[in-house]
Amino acid sequence: MxxxxxxxxxxxxxxxxxxxxxxxxxxxxxxxxxxxxxxxxxxxxxxxxxxxxxxxxxxxxxxxxxxxxxxxxxxxxxxxxxxxxxxxxxxxxxxxxxxxxxxxxxxxxxxxxxxxxxxxxxxxxxxxxxxxxxxxxxxxxxxxxxxxxxxxxxxxxxxxxxxxxxxxxxxxxxxxxxxxxxxxxxxxxxxxxxxxxxxxxxxxxxxxxxxxxxNMRDYTGQTCVHYAARAGRFDIIHLLVNCGADILAGEGLAGWTALHMAARAGDAALARAILDKYGAAAAARDFAGRSPRRLAARTAAAPAFAAHRRDDTDTDSDSEDDYDSESDEQESLFEKLVQLNNPINVV
The missing domain is CATH 1.25.40.20 (Ankyrin repeat-containing domain)
Structure with a gap:
């Protein structure tokens, strides 16, 4: 069934x-x-x-x-x-x-x-x-x-x-x-x-x-918090975190946290809610060393990070010079992996 x-x-x-x-x-x-x-x-x-x-x-x-x-x-x-x-x-x-x-x-x-x-x-x-x-x-x-x-x-x-x-x-x-x-x-x-x-x-x-x-992961390394972030549901994220879920957990493909996912998706409301409730998430880094603020720079979520006080440990620059073709290629590869049922077969 x-x-x-x-x-x-x-x-x-x-x-x-x-x-x-x-x-x-x-x-x-x-x-x-x-x-x-x-x-x-x-x-x-x-x-x-x-x-x-x-x-x-x-x-x-x-x-x-x-x-x-x-x-x-x-x-x-x-x-x-x-x-x-x-x-x-x-x-x-x-x-x-x-x-x-x-x-x-x-x-x-x-x-x-x-x-x-x-x-x-x-x-x-x-x-x-x-x-x-x-x-x-x-x-x-x-x-x-x-x-x-x-x-x-x-x-x-x-x-x-x-x-x-x-x-x-x-x-x-x-x-x-x-x-x-x-x-x-x-x-x-x-x-x-x-x-x-x-x-x-x-x-x-x-x-x-x-x-x-x-905090168990599926076979792409995503926890329930990542599923809630993909759905854009901060209320579910908050419920899960109150029960013991890790808001700073990185998924297994690119090391993105829930805030990274909200930033990359351009979900300003979700990014703002996570920043307001769990400010430490702003300092998280993915496997390539990028912060959520950097992923949000070219998206509709950028104003949410601009309104949030920059953490002393967040040394990323918001300028266009910080982005290169290699970084964009890594992000594109991650998006392909997320969409595939078999993450090994990437074309």
């Missing part, structure tokens, strides 16, 4: 619709054998999984505290509460294990039932699949495009399903075939609700771990 498939993935959910071709198995598991207490099951490694299953009537929600309205989410201190992991099977039931294997079996595109339910935003099916999933790692299976269920929930803009998966322990640091994490995709789509669903603290992603995820 991927955005590359030629059909609409945002299918509205109703009472008579489920997530996929084997959803009958989900219903059986929700109402049948798993409603009984179970005691031990063997695994392929010979270890035994021991987590108890409480008798309860499954409903459309997931008891992982996702009923809050995401529009009211804030970035104030959140005290994580202890969340149950996944349903643990305590007793071997031959009739259950094969059905779980079928539920989490990959199809020709590498998708499982959890991928399909997530891309369609089927909250009931996602809830049930999370509850019967015997191992957390099964939620992080990647399809042929490198997308996990969490990637697909973000790509489809399903913020509630995104939060359900995060609270259930789905990994935020899995990269797709382009090196993008779910957070990269959320920022690229400018989806603030999905971004909040991913970055708000949870028991599985304490702040230290979140800082590492925020």
């Amino acid at each position: 991927s955005a590359n498939k030629g059909f609409e993935t945002k299918v509205p959910e109703n009472e008579g619709m489920d997530s996929g071709y084997m959803s009958g198995l989900v219903s059986e598991l929700a109402s049948g054998p798993l409603s009984e207490p179970i005691s031990e099951v063997g695994s392929d490694s010979g270890k035994r999984i021991s987590v108890s299953v409480e008798e309860e009537q499954l409903d459309s929600g997931l008891d992982l505290q996702i009923s809050e309205q995401l529009s009211n989410l804030s970035f104030k201190d959140v005290t994580p509460t202890t969340q149950p992991l996944l349903v643990d099977l305590e007793e071997h039931k031959p009739s259950i294990i094969p059905q779980l294997d079928r539920l989490f079996m990959q199809d020709d595109d590498g998708d499982t039932q959890l991928h399909i339910a997530s891309v369609h935003g089927c909250q009931k099916s996602v809830s049930t699949l999370i509850k019967v999933c015997p191992q957390r790692a099964w939620m992080d299976v990647s399809n042929d495009y490198g997308h996990t269920a969490l990637h697909l929930a973000v790509l489809s803009g399903h913020d509630v399903v995104t939060r359900m998966l995060v609270l259930a322990g789905a990994s935020l640091d899995v990269r797709d075939v382009s090196g993008r994490t779910p957070l990269h995709l959320a920022v690229e789509a400018r989806d603030e609700r999905c971004i909040k669903s991913l970055v708000i603290p949870s028991p599985n992603t304490p702040r230290e771990k979140m800082v590492r995820i925020l």
Whole structure:
């Protein structure tokens, strides 16, 4: 399942619709054998999984505290509460294990039932699949495009399903075939609700771990801050930096920071906002030793730098003499690299 498939993935959910071709198995598991207490099951490694299953009537929600309205989410201190992991099977039931294997079996595109339910935003099916999933790692299976269920929930803009998966322990640091994490995709789509669903603290992603995820790079060396700068969204940059992202991080091709990218794009509003909030960014240098002010000299962003107090360490001259053909050639090469899917094949 991927955005590359030629059909609409945002299918509205109703009472008579489920997530996929084997959803009958989900219903059986929700109402049948798993409603009984179970005691031990063997695994392929010979270890035994021991987590108890409480008798309860499954409903459309997931008891992982996702009923809050995401529009009211804030970035104030959140005290994580202890969340149950996944349903643990305590007793071997031959009739259950094969059905779980079928539920989490990959199809020709590498998708499982959890991928399909997530891309369609089927909250009931996602809830049930999370509850019967015997191992957390099964939620992080990647399809042929490198997308996990969490990637697909973000790509489809399903913020509630995104939060359900995060609270259930789905990994935020899995990269797709382009090196993008779910957070990269959320920022690229400018989806603030999905971004909040991913970055708000949870028991599985304490702040230290979140800082590492925020500063992960795709295969061109860009972090989520660079994605936000390309989109011209200072509000998203500010949100990410407040959560631990590095505003001074340089991307991997030319060493450009978010301010370099705003300057080169001639985005005066973004450059001014970054300068006003993070003044130290003005002194950053790319791999060629150029400051953001120098890249902005021939663009519409130049007035933003003129209005900003020059840093003592910024010794670049604004004169035309500072620019030579070699510098222009380097900038042109970088722009080609950014636009190509394969940065090695440059013509």
